[in-house]
Amino acid sequence: MSVRTEGKDAGSGGDTLGRDAKTPVLQVEHLVKHFPVRKGVFGRRVGEVHAVSDVSFEVFKGQTLGLVGESGCGKSTTGRTVMRLLEPTSGVVRLQGQEITAATNPRDLARDMAFVFQDPFASLNPRLTAAKNVTEPLRIQGAGDAAQRRARALELFAHVGLREDQLDRLPSEFSGGQRQRIGIARALALSPKVVILDEPVSALDVSVQAQVLNLLKRLQAETDVAFLFISHDLSVVRHLCDRVAVMYLGKIVEIGDRAQVYDRPLHPYTQALLSAVPVPVPGARRNRIVLQGDLPSPVNPPKGCRFRTRCPKAQAICAEKEPELASRTGAQLVACHFADDDRSMV
Amino acid sequence: MGSYVIRRLLQFVPVILLASVAVWALIYAVPGNPADALVGPDATPQAVAAAKVRLGLDRPVVEQYFIWLGHALHLDLGHSAISGQPVTELMASRIPASIQLAVFSMVIGLVLAFPLGIASALKPRSVLTKAINLYQAVALAVPTFWVGILLIIGLAIRVHLFPSISNYVPFWADPVGAFKNTFMPALCLGTFISGIIARFVTASLRQSMSQDYIRTARAKGVPEYGVISRHALRNALLPTVTIVGLQVGSFLGGTVVTEVVFSYPGLGRMIYSAVTSRDYPVIQGAVLFIVVAFLAINLVVDVLYAYLDPRVQLR
Amino acid sequence: MTASPATSAAVAPRVATRRVRYSARQKFLRSTSGLIGTLVFLVLVVIAIAAPLIAPDSPLKRAGDALQQPNAHHWFGTDELGRDLFSRVIYGTRLSLETAVGAAALSCVVGLPVGIVTGYLGGWVDAVIMRVTDFVLAVPEILFALVVVATLGSGVFKLTLAIGIGATPAFIRLARASTLSLRDTEYVLAARSMGAAKRDIMFRTVMPNILPPIFVQIVVTASVAILVAAALSFVGLGTPPPAPSWGGMLQTSRSYLYQQVWYAILPGVALAITVGALDAIGRGLQQALGTETATKASGAMG
Numbered sequence: 001m002s003v004r005t006e007g008k009d010a011g012s013g014g015d016t017l018g019r020d021a022k023t024p025v026l027q028v029e030h031l032v033k034h035f036p037v038r039k040g041v042f043g044r045r046v047g048e049v050h051a052v053s054d055v056s057f058e059v060f061k062g063q064t065l066g067l068v069g070e071s072g073c074g075k076s077t078t079g080r081t082v083m084r085l086l087e088p089t090s091g092v093v094r095l096q097g098q099e100i101t102a103a104t105n106p107r108d109l110a111r112d113m114a115f116v117f118q119d120p121f122a123s124l125n126p127r128l129t130a131a132k133n134v135t136e137p138l139r140i141q142g143a144g145d146a147a148q149r150r151a152r153a154l155e156l157f158a159h160v161g162l163r164e165d166q167l168d169r170l171p172s173e174f175s176g177g178q179r180q181r182i183g184i185a186r187a188l189a190l191s192p193k194v195v196i197l198d199e200p201v202s203a204l205d206v207s208v209q210a211q212v213l214n215l216l217k218r219l220q221a222e223t224d225v226a227f228l229f230i231s232h233d234l235s236v237v238r239h240l241c242d243r244v245a246v247m248y249l250g251k252i253v254e255i256g257d258r259a260q261v262y263d264r265p266l267h268p269y270t271q272a273l274l275s276a277v278p279v280p281v282p283g284a285r286r287n288r289i290v291l292q293g294d295l296p297s298p299v300n301p302p303k304g305c306r307f308r309t310r311c312p313k314a315q316a317i318c319a320e321k322e323p324e325l326a327s328r329t330g331a332q333l334v335a336c337h338f339a340d341d342d343r344s345m346v
Numbered sequence: 347m348g349s350y351v352i353r354r355l356l357q358f359v360p361v362i363l364l365a366s367v368a369v370w371a372l373i374y375a376v377p378g379n380p381a382d383a384l385v386g387p388d389a390t391p392q393a394v395a396a397a398k399v400r401l402g403l404d405r406p407v408v409e410q411y412f413i414w415l416g417h418a419l420h421l422d423l424g425h426s427a428i429s430g431q432p433v434t435e436l437m438a439s440r441i442p443a444s445i446q447l448a449v450f451s452m453v454i455g456l457v458l459a460f461p462l463g464i465a466s467a468l469k470p471r472s473v474l475t476k477a478i479n480l481y482q483a484v485a486l487a488v489p490t491f492w493v494g495i496l497l498i499i500g501l502a503i504r505v506h507l508f509p510s511i512s513n514y515v516p517f518w519a520d521p522v523g524a525f526k527n528t529f530m531p532a533l534c535l536g537t538f539i540s541g542i543i544a545r546f547v548t549a550s551l552r553q554s555m556s557q558d559y560i561r562t563a564r565a566k567g568v569p570e571y572g573v574i575s576r577h578a579l580r581n582a583l584l585p586t587v588t589i590v591g592l593q594v595g596s597f598l599g600g601t602v603v604t605e606v607v608f609s610y611p612g613l614g615r616m617i618y619s620a621v622t623s624r625d626y627p628v629i630q631g632a633v634l635f636i637v638v639a640f641l642a643i644n645l646v647v648d649v650l651y652a653y654l655d656p657r658v659q660l661r
Numbered sequence: 662m663t664a665s666p667a668t669s670a671a672v673a674p675r676v677a678t679r680r681v682r683y684s685a686r687q688k689f690l691r692s693t694s695g696l697i698g699t700l701v702f703l704v705l706v707v708i709a710i711a712a713p714l715i716a717p718d719s720p721l722k723r724a725g726d727a728l729q730q731p732n733a734h735h736w737f738g739t740d741e742l743g744r745d746l747f748s749r750v751i752y753g754t755r756l757s758l759e760t761a762v763g764a765a766a767l768s769c770v771v772g773l774p775v776g777i778v779t780g781y782l783g784g785w786v787d788a789v790i791m792r793v794t795d796f797v798l799a800v801p802e803i804l805f806a807l808v809v810v811a812t813l814g815s816g817v818f819k820l821t822l823a824i825g826i827g828a829t830p831a832f833i834r835l836a837r838a839s840t841l842s843l844r845d846t847e848y849v850l851a852a853r854s855m856g857a858a859k860r861d862i863m864f865r866t867v868m869p870n871i872l873p874p875i876f877v878q879i880v881v882t883a884s885v886a887i888l889v890a891a892a893l894s895f896v897g898l899g900t901p902p903p904a905p906s907w908g909g910m911l912q913t914s915r916s917y918l919y920q921q922v923w924y925a926i927l928p929g930v931a932l933a934i935t936v937g938a939l940d941a942i943g944r945g946l947q948q949a950l951g952t953e954t955a956t957k958a959s960g961a962m963g
Contacts, residue, residue, distance in 0.1 A: 083854050110856030123847035127869040137855045186851075361795040368796065375812045483694070483944075487937035489888055491895050492911060492929035499918055499925060600801030603892040617804065618896060621811040633800065633808060640799040 023097065024058035025226045026082070026113075026194045031055045031091035033074075033081045037299055049298050051077040053250040055091075056325075059194060062220060064227040066241030066258075068234060068273070072295060074250040075230045079196045082228070083115050096193060110137060114187035118199040120179035124171040130182050131157075131167040137189040156185040159222075160215060177208035181215065188219065196228045201236060213240050234277050238262055246270045249306040250298055252325060256332035266334040268311050305337070313338045350652055358641055365637040369630045370414050376626065383626045385427055423631035428623050433631035436616065443514035444612040447535070447605075448597040450528045452590070454536025455543055462540070463547025467555065467582075468574070478544070485541030490534040494607035497530045512608040531608045535601060539593050546589045550582040557581075584655055591647030599636040685873070688949035695945015701938035709755040716748035720905040724748070728921045737927045740910070741917060746924060749905035750931050756906050757887050757935055760821050764886035765879050767825030772832025773868070773875060779833070780840030781863050787837075794830035802827050806889050810898050820899050824889050828882045835878050839871035873950040877943055884939035891932055907932045 033052040036045045051074045059065045067075045080086045082093050084100065093100045095112055114137070117123035124133045131153040138149050154164060160181040171179055180200060187195045197216070201209040217240060220227060231237050237244055238258060245255040246269065254267040265271045272289040291310045296302055302309050308318035317337055325335040373380040382389070385397045398404055405413070417423070423433040462482075466475040502510035508530050515523040554560065555578050563573045598613060605614035613632060620628035689695045708715060718724040723743040724735070731738045737746035779787040797805065802824070809823035840863075843849055852866045893899030894908030902909055907928040914925035 080850075085850055085853055105856070106853070107856035107858075110854065115851065115854035117847040117851060119847055123851050125848045125852070125866055125870070136852070136857075140852075140855050140857045140861065183851075186855075357792075357795070360792045361799070364792055365796045365799070372808070372812060377814075479694075483937060483940060484933070487884075487940050488933045489891055489929065489936070491892060492932065495911060495915060495918075495925050495929070499922060503918055596801050598801075599804040602803055602807060603896055606896050617807065621807055621898065622896075624811065629808060629811060633804070636801070636804065637796065637799045641795075644799075 025061045025096055026059040026228065027092075027094040027097075028058070028078075028082060029056050029092040029094070031078065031081060031093065032089045033077050033086060034089045047299050050250050050301055051298060052081060052088075053301070055247070055250070055252055057245050057252065057255060059226045059228050060242075061193070061226055062224040063242040064220065064229050064240055066237035066244045067228060067230045067247060068232065068237050068244060069247035070295065071232055072298070073247045074298070075232075075247050076198050078247070079115070079198045079228060079230045083113060083196055084109060085115070107140060110192075111141065111190050112193045114190070114192045114195045116180075116183050116187045116195060116197040116200045119203050120176050120183055121171075121203075123183050124179055124186075126171055129168045129170060130162070130174070133171065133182060134185045134189060137186065141190065143190075152189065153185075156189060159188065159219065160185045175208075176204050177212060180204060180212055184212075184215065184219070188223070188225070191223065192225065194226045194228065196230070198230045199232070200229075202231065202233060209236065216240060234273060246273065249296065249301055251306055251335065253307065253336070254332065254334045255325070256334075260332045264332075266328060266332055266339040267307075267336050268313050268338075269307050272312075305335075307336075351649055354645055354648055358645055361641060362638055365634060366415055366418065367411065369634045369637075370411050372630060372633075373626055376624075383427075383624070384424065389427075418634065423634070424627035426620075426628050427625045428620075428628075433627050436628060437613065437631060437635055440611060440613045440616045442516065443610065444598065444601075444614070446514065446517060446524065447528060447531060447601065447610065447612055448594060450532035451535035451539065451597065452594060454532055455539035455593070456590070458536065458540035459543035459547060463544040464551060464574075464579070466544070467548045467551035470552070482541040482545055485537050490538050491603040491607045493534045493537065494531065494604055497533065498607070501530065510608075512610045514611050528610075531601075531604050531610050534604050534607075535597070542593065543586065543589060546586055547582065550585045551578055554578045554581040584651070587654075588647055588651055591643055591650075595640040595643040598639050599632065685949045689945050692945040692948050694941040695949065698938045698941025698943075698945060701934065702942060705754055705935055705938065706758065708751060709758045712751050712755050716745075716751040718745035718748040720744065720749045720752040721903050728917055728924075730921065731923055738921055738923050740921075740924060741913060746910075746927065749910060750907070750928055752905045753907045753910070753928065753931065754935070756817070756900060756904060757890065757932070760817065760824065760890040761883035761886045761939075763821035764825040764828060764890075765882040767822070768828035768832050768882055769875065769879055771825075772829040773836045774864075775829075776833040776836025776838075777840045777863050777867055777871070780837035781844060781859070781867065790833065791837075794833050797827065797830040798834075800827075802885060803889050803892055806893055807896075807898060810893060815893075815898050815901055817900050817904070820890055820893060821886075824886045827889075828885065831882070832875070832878060835874055836871060839874060840867050843867050843870055873946075877946045877950065880939055880943040880946060884936050884943065887932070887936055887939070 031052055032054055034048040034050055037047040037049060038044060039046045053074075055074075055078055057065060057067075067078065069075045077086065081088045084104070084106065087102065095109070100109060124130075125136070128136070131150060134153045134156050135149040138144055138152060143149075144152065150167075153167060157164065157167060162178065162181055162185070166174070166178075171182070174182065180203075184200070187197075200216075201212050204212060213236065216227065219225065227240075229237065229241055241258055243255070243257050244261045245252050246261070246267065247253070248269050254261060254265065254270045261270060262274065265274055268289075269291075272291050275289045289312065293310045296306070296309055302319070303322075304320055305311070305314070305318040305323050308314040311318065313336075315337070321337070323335045323337045323339075325333050327333055328339045373383050376383045381394050381398045381403050385394050389397070403410060421434050423437075425432055426436055429436075462478045466478040469475055497508075498510045501507045508526055512527045512531055515527050517524040555574075560573060560578055563577050564570075568577070599617060600614075601612065602614035602618050604610070605612045606618050609615070613636075617629065617632045619625070620632065721744065724745040725739055725743050727739060727741050727743040729735055729739040735745050735747060737750060740746055740749070775790065779790050800808075805827040806820070806823040809826065810819060813819045813823070844867075849862060849866055852862045857866065890899055891906070891908035891911070894906040895912045897909075897912060899908055900906040902913075910928040911925060911932075914921070914928070917924055
């Protein structure tokens with residue numbers, strides 16, 4: 001397993017799953033993002049939203065890491081901070097081994113990393129034609145002349161399953177699914193190494209979702225691009241991702257291969273999430289774990305384990321000591337004091 | 347609520363300070379010597395020298411500003427370069443006339459605007475509404491001073507109904523005289539603002555008529571008259587308060603030309619005379635007063651609005 | 662939108678027409694006020710450009726007896742110096758439109774970029790500029806122009822400058838507010854994710870998308886500029902005589918109300934038609950684009 005243990009050197013944690021030959025294309029280490037909470041007449045800083053608290057993961061070439069969690073868990077903030085749309089409070093992001101800092105030219109970063117947004121109706125510039133939208137990254141890089149860019153637009157259109165005669169239409173003339181194809185084409189325009197997809201299908205109809213997911217799969221097979229796929233939808237993540245990271249209240253609570261996480265979840269939160277997914281087999285039953293209480297405020301997260309206020313297994317130790325994200329039974333990493341106990345729930 | 351008021355006040359102070367700097371700097375933008383500009387064209391060299399000392403014009407520029415500001419804070423805005431009268435006194439003598447004109451105009455504006463605005467909101471596709479739209483367009487397009495001339499031609503020269511020169515007659519001293527003298531300028535200004543207010547009433551009434559609570563009221567069987575008067579109109583009034591407040595604010599100094607047409611002795615005509623005779627202390631004082639008054643009215647309107655509709659504070 | 666009753670759309674079932682999505686241009690052309698306003702305004706532009714061809718006499722030279730009533734030779738009559746009033750009103754169109762275009766162009770060219778930059782970058786510069794606009798917006802437009810003219814002196818250029826400066830804050834506010842509302846939209850974030858420079862985002866991504874309300878504001882400003890210029894000329898502080906300004910004509914006409922009443926009426930009609938045409942275009946645009954403008958409604962009151 002190539003996910004390294006917390007605090008150790010990035011290259012040293014690998015055991016064998018056939019991946020150790022590959023180096024991660026994107027490494028995120030101890031990423032923290034706090035937002036100030038201001039109040040009163042003078043905008044006094046009265047606290048901080050702990051949106052992302054010490055998050056680490058890696059994304060490998062040609063693979064997809066799914067980042068799942070409820071809304072408000074910090075998964076989108078994580079994606080945006082990695083892309084430098086938000087300045088991280090602390091932590092390190094490495095792209096192909098190169099550290100990204102505040103001094104990194106955003107234009108250089110954009111050559112290797114691209115972003116696909118959630119809302120296909122809002123993420124395209126409404127004043128530019130589809131072709132111009134798709135080749136904006138080239139224009140910004142100053143790559144090619146108008147004719148070359150148009151040729152590239154045509155190529156990208158063919159890639160994502162759009163027709164040539166649609167090149168000069170405005171975004172408003174496309175359906176949601178088509179627009180998301182345009183958004184994906186734009187992200188691939190510079191042949192980046194990593195694409196961060198922030199809930200790319202959650203705004204689409206279910207039938208269209210499947211088409212777009214299959215498109216993403218095909219594109220990944222063709223181009224060897226790595227995806228960081230952010231979603232709240234466990235079935236979508238299962239369909240697409242090689243590995244899965246589960247986030248709760250700004251922290252990753254469990255991370256591992258898809259099969260491991262889905263078939264044998266170790267963290268009580270993952271177990272609860274999976275128990276809520278509808279079962280496609282008629283008559284099949286499962287014990288649904290219903291979480292008690294509300295999501296605590298990220299301004300004032302619980303001491304110790306952040307999940308303890310809603311955890312069915314919580315003990316005294318959970319309030320005192322924060323569980324580390326660590327390997328309990330080999331490959332999978334989980335942050336829970338009682339991860340080894342009782343896995344019979346699913 | 348308290349913090350909202352404080353926040354608004356904190357925005358208010360820098361704007362007024364800025365206005366005071368701009369008004370003070372006006373003297374330096376005028377070609378020639380500031381002392382000459384402040385004392386007037388006919389002053390003797392001795393008077394100019396005396397004024398220089400009194401106003402501190404021999405001191406560094408920044409100090410001059412603070413001397414001037416210190417005077418202004420004590421309501422001492424200097425003396426008119428023409429009549430020698432204190433500027434504050436001069437303004438105080440004009441303000442009642444301006445207020446009376448503003449009140450008359452606003453009454454006429456509201457009396458015209460509400461029926462028109464409501465009618466066009468209730469029957470959006472009727473011929474009446476088209477006529478009202480045309481009225482609004484004309485009211486806004488026709489310059490008030492030209493309406494003034496037409497009124498004088500029609501009602502003062504052809505028919506001797508009103509005097510062609512409007513004096514200030516206090517309403518409580520002589521209501522009939524006040525009406526005769528103030529009606530024509532007030533009609534000019536009132537028609538103009540009725541165009542603005544009516545459009546606003548229509549828009550906000552239409553919007554509130556499309557809300558769910560109106561459908562609920564209708565479903566409950568509230569008669570249509572009650573639906574409009576008790577539910578829709580009440581909610582539509584709130585945004586209208588703002589626009590009326592802003593119009594009142596713009597009556598100060600925004601009525602220069604109308605006052606000139608009717609020779610009405612309000613603040614506007616005082617400013618006009620000051621500008622034509624280059625009476626800079628009066629111009630300075632009047633502009634400062636108008637800015638402060640406008641912002642104060644705005645503040646009151648905003649706070650009132652926030653009080654009536656607590657959602658505003660969150661913005 | 663005012664649907665013209667003659668079109669088939671009005672005959673067709675309403676459900677069907679509702680589902681059609683019209684482009685802004687179609688909507689504008691279907692609004693009666695926008696269409697009429699545009700036609701009238703085009704006629705005025707032609708008059709302004711072709712004034713020497715249309716006007717029978719010079720606007721500045723004596724063409725006959727003074728203070729004639731309208732007649733076959735002098736359609737609008739003559740003024741106190743025997744000049745042909747029709748010719749003067751025709752040339753006045755040119756003067757009015759020059760001021761309108763000049764003031765609107767000046768305020769837009771300055772206000773739009775300043776508003777976008779302060780809105781996008783924020784910070785203390787933004788705070789300072791906002792307070793400056795607060796101050797200028799607190800002074801009625803007519804008074805602002807009056808004071809500027811009192812300071813700088815009168816003349817067509819200074820008048821245009823004074824009105825243009827007074828109208829700039831409205832553009833700043835409008836551009837700033839529109840920019841703020843776009844700053845966190847996904848397509849602006851997308852431009853950032855593509856590594857676009859700030860200048861690129863402000864002027865290539867944001868600016869084209871905030872233009873619709875700016876167009877409306879340009880038209881509104883032009884209309885206000887014409888009214889304010891006329892008002893200032895009317896009180897003798899705008900365009901100095903003998904230039905044929907409508908406001909100036911109305912001013913002089915007041916001394917001859919008994920002798921030549923049309924002198925006091927016709928320049929005003931020209932003024933009202935011009936302002937009305939611009940207002941109608943503005944309303945048509947506003948309906949077609951569905952925008953609200955942050956204009957100072959009181960500015961043109963005079």
